[in-house]
Structures are given as structure tokens and as C-alpha cells.
Amino acid sequence: MIDSNETDTDTQSTDQRTMNYGKEKVAVYRTYANPLEGVRTIPESSFDGRDNILFGLEVRVQFEGEEFLPSFSEADNSKVVATDSMKNFVLHQAGEYEGATAEGFLHFVGKEFLDTYSHVEAVKMSATEYPFDERLVPGEDGVEPSDLVFRASDDESAFGEIYLERDDDRIEFKEQTSGVTGIELIKVKDNSFTGYVQDEYTTLPEREDRALYISLDIFWTYDEPKDALGEEPQRYVPAEQVRDIAQVVFHEVDSNSIQDLIYQIGLRVLERYPELESVSFEANNRTWIEVRDDLEGDARVFREPPRPTGYQQFSMDHSDLEEQ
Numbered sequence: 368m369i370d371s372n373e374t375d376t377d378t379q380s381t382d383q384r385t386m387n388y389g390k391e392k393v394a395v396y397r398t399y400a401n402p403l404e405g406v407r408t409i410p411e412s413s414f415d416g417r418d419n420i421l422f423g424l425e426v427r428v429q430f431e432g433e434e435f436l437p438s439f440s441e442a443d444n445s446k447v448v449a450t451d452s453m454k455n456f457v458l459h460q461a462g463e464y465e466g467a468t469a470e471g472f473l474h475f476v477g478k479e480f481l482d483t484y485s486h487v488e489a490v491k492m493s494a495t496e497y498p499f500d501e502r503l504v505p506g507e508d509g510v511e512p513s514d515l516v517f518r519a520s521d522d523e524s525a526f527g528e529i530y531l532e533r534d535d536d537r538i539e540f541k542e543q544t545s546g547v548t549g550i551e552l553i554k555v556k557d558n559s560f561t562g563y564v565q566d567e568y569t570t571l572p573e574r575e576d577r578a579l580y581i582s583l584d585i586f587w588t589y590d591e592p593k594d595a596l597g598e599e600p601q602r603y604v605p606a607e608q609v610r611d612i613a614q615v616v617f618h619e620v621d622s623n624s625i626q627d628l629i630y631q632i633g634l635r636v637l638e639r640y641p642e643l644e645s646v647s648f649e650a651n652n653r654t655w656i657e658v659r660d661d662l663e664g665d666a667r668v669f670r671e672p673p674r675p676t677g678y679q680q681f682s683m684d685h686s687d688l689e690e691q
């Protein structure tokens with residue numbers, strides 16, 4: 368009895384322990400990956416697929432497993448797969464992957480890791496896309512996108528994360544997050560911020576009409592994690608379309624705060640994609656400071672905002688849509 372109690376306590380303490388290791392910032396580039404075709408189109412976006420002629424990801428790998436404990440507590444590396452080898456593994460698998468999405472690639476590599484190293488209990492893989500834009504060149508029908516020359520872009524990037532766990536001889540895919548990060552949008556007018564608490568700490572003037580500059584990361588989870596892989600393109604949510612929804616809603620809605628704006632974007636995303644479980648936001652307010660409003664019409668002069676900056680975080684699901 369006493370023995371089994373001790374075992375329970377032991378298990379509990381290791382369950383709560385943080386123990387993982389891995390490699391991050393693994394930059395991998397693949398040319399002529401399979402194209403993403405057959406995605407559903409939505410009114411807010413012209414995006415209907417991706418050629419994947421040039422596909423780049425910055426990957427993070429994380430290994431978990433009880434068998435790594437001696438590497439920390441006894442300097443015993445006999446079970447340690449070197450993080451350098453993880454990097455080589457990811458690079459190699461980029462040539463083997465036959466799918467068309469970042470999430471699909473992460474799932475593919477994660478599964479290969481678990482198949483190859485039987486003592487690894489769980490693997491978390493995440494990646495941020497390196498965006499590349501096709502450059503425009505003269506073609507038969509006027510100026511058209513080149514299929515050879517791309518620009519390394521610092522625009523928004525797709526994000527993916529998957530978590531795979533070994534359960535006896537099965538591999539469980541229970542958790543994923545997809546996203547688009549680094550969206551930066553400016554609306555020059557038709558936005559306000561009024562009605563907030565006025566007390567002895569308030570110095571900000573109410574603005575019936577302001578230019579609003581936001582940076583935005585949007586994340587989503589699917590009801591069925593496997594829909595994130597893109598194997599059924601009709602059920603896949605492309606980051607490009609979510610980015611486009613954000614800018615269309617920003618254009619259409621005269622919002623009274625960033626809070627209100629991201630809620631409206633979230634409703635639209637949930638409306639377009641019933642296969643999603645949740646959508647969440649991290650917004651930052653980068654609104655410029657107005658220095659001249661004495662010009663003709665709507666013209667203004669602005670300067671950079673000083674630090675500190677405001678932010679908003681919010682998550683929502685289909686129950687928010689039903690309440691509307």
C-alpha cells in the first residue's frame with residue numbers, strides 16, 4: 368500500500384515537471400512543393416490556392432518523454448537525439464513531404480519523429496512561414512506574376528503548431544493552432560474611440576474620427592484537428608483568406624475601438640468557416656499622433672506614437688456567433 372502511494376506521488380511530481388528540449392529557428396526552404404488547390408473561396412478574398420513554387424518555414428521542434436530525465440539529472444545522454452540531428456531530420460523531410468500546407472508538413476515531420484524514436488512520448492512542432500511574393504513581369508497577356516522570380520517579403524506570415532502524443536502504439540493528434548501573424552493595417556479615417564472612463568487619470572481626448580493603425584495576429588483551432596492539414600482542401604482555412612477578412616472588415620466597419628473591430632473580424636471568420644472551433648486575437652495599437660488638423664477636407668499630419676503601447680487579446684467561438 369505504502370509503496371503504491373509513493374509511486375502515485377512520484378508520478379504526480381513528474382507529470383507536473385517541465386521537461387522538454389528541441390531545436391528552434393530551423394530555416395527550411397523547398398522549391399516546387401505540391402500546390403494547394405481546391406480550397407473554398409470566400410467573398411472577402413481572391414485567394415483560391417497557392418502554387419508552392421517556393422515554400423519557406425522557420426520551424427521549432429520540441430521533444431517530450433520521461434526517458435529524457437537522466438539526461439538532465441545524471442548527465443546520461445544515451446537517449447538524447449542531438450538537436451543538431453533534429454535540424455537535419457526536418458531538412459531531410461522537407462524533400463519527402465507530399466502535401467501543400469505548413470500544418471501538414473509539421474504533422475508529417477512530427478509523425479516521422481515519433482515513428483523513428485520510440486522513446487519520444489510527444490512532439491510539438493511549430494512554424495512561421497517565410498513569405499515570398501511573385502514578382503510581376505511582362506507576359507503574353509500583359510504584366511503577370513513570374514513563376515521564377517520572387518521577392519522575400521516582410522508581410523504577414525502563416526503560422527502553424529501541432530502536438531502529437533504517443534498512446535501505446537497509436538499516435539494521437541489532439542491539438543493544433545493555425546494562424547496569421549504580423550498583419551499591419553492603417554485606416555485613415557472612419558474609426559473612433561469615445562465613451563471610455565473619464566476620471567482624474569484621463570488625459571486622452573475623445574476622438575470621433577481617428578486614423579487607426581493596428582498590428583494583429585490571428586489564431587484559430589479546428590473542431591477536428593486533422594482539417595488543419597489541408598488534405599481535404601475544402602475544409603482548410605488558408606491564412607491568406609483570414610488576412611483578407613481582417614482587412615475587409617476593417618474597411619467596412621466604422622468601429623469605436625480595436626476591441627469592437629477584432630470582435631467583428633472574429634464573427635466574420637467564424638461565419639465563413641463552420642469547421643473552426645475558435646478564433647483568437649492579439650492586437651497592438653500603433654495609432655499615430657495627430658499634429659495638424661487644420662488642412663482642407665480630411666487631410667491630417669501625424670507623427671509616430673510614443674511608448675508605451677496598448678494591446679488587446681480576445682478569443683471567441685461559435686457561441687459568440689449564435690448570440691448575434
Ligand SMILES: O=c1[nH]c(=O)c2[nH]c(=O)[nH]c2[nH]1
Binds near residue numbers: 560571623624626
Ligand atoms: O481602440 C482602442 N482601445 C482602447 O482600449 C484604447 N485605449 C487607448 O488609450 N486608446 C485605445 N484605443
